Amino acid sequence: MPADLTEVLVSLVYTLLSKKNGISAEFLRSRVDRYQNIDTETFQRYFARDKGELERLGIPIETIQREDTNGRNTTFYRILPEKYRLDEIEFSAPEAAAIAMAASYWGEDALGNAAQRALARLGVESTELEHSVFEPRVSSSEPAFGQLLEAITEHFAVTFTYANPVGEQSVRVLEPWGLGQRFGHWYVTGWDLDRQAQRIFRLSRILNEVKRAANEFTHERPSDFSMREALNRMKLDTGTSSASIELREGRGISLRTRAEEIVESEEGWDRLTVRFDNVEDMAKDVAALGNAARVLEPASLKRAASSLVERALEAHRTAVPTYELRKPKKSAGRIPETVKVARALDMVSYIHDHGGATFAELSEHFDLDRRTLQSELERLSLCGLPGGLHDELLDVIIVGDDVNILNAEHLNHKVRLNLAEAFSLMVALELMSAVPGVGDDSVVESARSKIEAATGHFSNLSNAITARFVASEDPERWSQLYDAIENHRVTRLKYISGGRDALTERVIWPVRLKEQTGRIYLQAWCTSANAPRVFRMDRVRSLTVLDEHFADDAAELAKVPTDLYSPLANADDVVVKFGARLRPLLPEFTPTKVSTKQSDGSVIAEISSAGDQALRDLVTSHAGHFEVVAPPEKRREIKEWLEDASKMHAESGNQPS
Structure with a gap:
């Protein structure tokens, strides 16, 4: 029977802590079942892997050279108690409350679990996000995340395939210095060995597994480096680019309401001039319209929209994966x-x-x-x-x-925080410092300083990481809505209904703002529909706070859902595939059945449909990472819709700009 790896690793910690002079490899090979009856090369591979597992837990194994009892120069291994133990930290009640609240910003992913483990070890009781004006979530769902974070602290170069905003691919070799989130996306920066300059890369554009490069780490992180300053230099410009787009008559109301000019083109088509901030976001708006939209210029937007459609189409042309749906369990998947x-x-x-x-x-x-x-x-x-x-x-x-x-x-002593645990709390507290109405900034900073002092073994981690919510970039923009929520003021919206592709007017009771994956949502009771609704703030064309107040009716407000995904009433069920990087979003869709045993880390789930257009939005915006699996006729319908869109973009690409 193979040795239980958890038992081996716990015993290894016990042994290396108990022998202050160290343990020789010969002793381990003779006493540990896992290491017995194997050759030297296999032992070295097993032991290196086990050491790596413990070091990822924040437990460093020290190597020393000295003579053994026979006078031979021998390698010994040990764990120094002072490098194993977590120093006692005393938090005031406000500091503990701030740490617990900040940790709850993480979703149900690896870093969310790490944050909860850290709370338990620090003696801080976990909490759920309380009802407040703004309830944000942060996620570490990008597959490249863990390897890059380890490379930053362990100082090794990495290599990966990277796609620029219009889908052009290249292999890059990077010596990473820092990791941070801004504008709803995670970025890594460091020294690009090919360009011989500092560069910033967006994690969602990394297309394959990040691997350790053979190159030596030659450009150490500068002593004055700050990831916060690196991301501060990035600008999210407003309306700096202009696009010429043709839309089928009566379609694309979201683009029409933003257009500077609309003129008739050929029969059944209108030509729009639209200013936009970001080519990728604009490409998603175009791609979601299928064959009802075609880009004339710029060429970069043409390529970006076409790339989204082609990647989604490629996913729907592959064979349907084998799966078996079951009721979801609380803890699905293999525990690391x-x-x-x-x-x-x-x-x-x-x-x-x-x-x-x-x-x-x-x-x-x-x-x-x-x-x-x-x-x-x-x-x-x-x-x-x-x-x-x-x-x-x-x-x-x-x-x-x-x-x-x-x-x-x-x-008996608590083990010190590992990299994931330290990172999760440090980032969460930095995010919290910019969230409106959460309390005393000095308390948040004090709590962060204490955790930073306890994680000093991670080479000045605080300068290498940073994060901020989208809503904190421009707090004045949201102040009117914060006031309406806090003071129960009735609000009127002009809102683009994605499902109906129409501009609608709504009268609402605003309840809370939520942010997830860089997008801000307003949850409210809609008096027009006499039902709870979730509104995407990027689809709001105007917002007017009225003098009228609504009663703080707990019974009615309790009906406002906390989930962001809103299926249609009496909606049909569909089976969809969430790619590995979308797994943290799964709980928002409230799946009735799931299949987690996919070799690529994806999850197949049965969910209630929010309508055809909502499915198309998800399929194109996630470009191959969200796939309709069943029923077969729905998958075929989506595939044919994508094929029509692909032809339209190909024809548009052949037209002169």
Whole structure:
């Protein structure tokens, strides 16, 4: 039976902490089941992999050279207790509340889980986002995220294939210095070895797995480097470019309401002149109209819109993946080994700090059912000095509902925060500092300084990371709406209905603003429809706050959904595929069934439809990462719609600009 890797790694930590003079490779090969009966090369590969897993947990293994008892120069390994233990940090009640609230900004992804583990280790109780004027979410869903963050702190070069805004691809080699979020996107910056200059890359444009490059790391991060300043130099210009676009008569109301000029073109078509800020966002607006829109100029917008359609079409031309839908579980997917090891070590220190614990307390604290908890405790009872005697193993004592652990003095201290945990809290607190109405800025800064001091082993991490919400870029723009929400003022909107492709007027009771993946939404009770509604703020053409106030009717406001995806009433179910980078968005769609066992990390889910146009928007804007799978006729309909759009863009590309 193969050795349980969690048991091996916990025992490795126990052993390397317990022997201050270190443990030789020969000892490990003779005592650890996983390392026995294998050749030297395989052992070295296994041990290097296990060391890497522990170092990702923030547990550094020190290598020392000295003579063994036979006088031979030998390599020994050890973990120094002072580099393992988390220093005690005392937070004031306001600081603890700020940290807990900031951590809740993360969605249900890897960094969201890391933030919750960090809270538990710091002794801060987690919390859910409370009802407030502005409720933001941040996500680390880009597949390149983890490798780039590790490269920044470990100082190694990486290589990847990158697509520019119009889809042109190139292979890049980068020595990364910093990682940050702005304008709703994550960016990495560093020294581009091909261009021999500092460059910034958007993570969503990285097309393949980020790999460690063979190149030596030659350009260290400058001492005065600041990721915040690097992103500050990026400008989101307003209306700096102009496009000439033809639309079928009566279509594309969103573009028509933004047009500077509309003239008749050939029969059944109108030609628009529209100013825009960002070629990618404009391309999404055009692509979502299918064969009802064609770009005349600029060429960059033509290529960008065509690229979105072609990538979506390519996904729908591939064979439908095999899948089996089941009701979603709370924790779907394989738990990474580092998470299981961290949980095991945290469980030992938690039981020690509390002088023992009950099954109920452990189940609640670690969010485990009794059966899984029993299995975790049984595994811990096998951990300790490999091949050791009874008093050299963890002694897990269970009496009725009470649990205690003896022989665990080397693991009784909390392990220091790892990279993901430190990053998640540092970024969340920086985001919080710019959120309106969250409290005292000095409290947030004080909490961040204490966490920064506890994570000093990550080479000045605070200068290498940054993030800000889109809403914090221009707070004055939202102040009128904040006031309407706080003071319960009735508001009138002129709003583009995507499903109907029409300009509508709505009278609403605004409840909250939410931000997710760079897009801002307004959740409200719509008196026009006498129902809750979610409005995309980029589709609002005018907003007027009226003198009329609405009552703070808890019963009515409770009906306003917290989810951003709004399926149609009595909507049909569709089966769709969420690419790996879209997995964090899955909960917003409230899937009724899921299939998570896809080799590419994607998830196939059954959701209620929000209408044909909503599906088309998702298909084109995510360009191959969101795919309609079933029913077959709906997939065929989407594919044919994309083929028609592809032909239209091809014909447009042949026309003179």
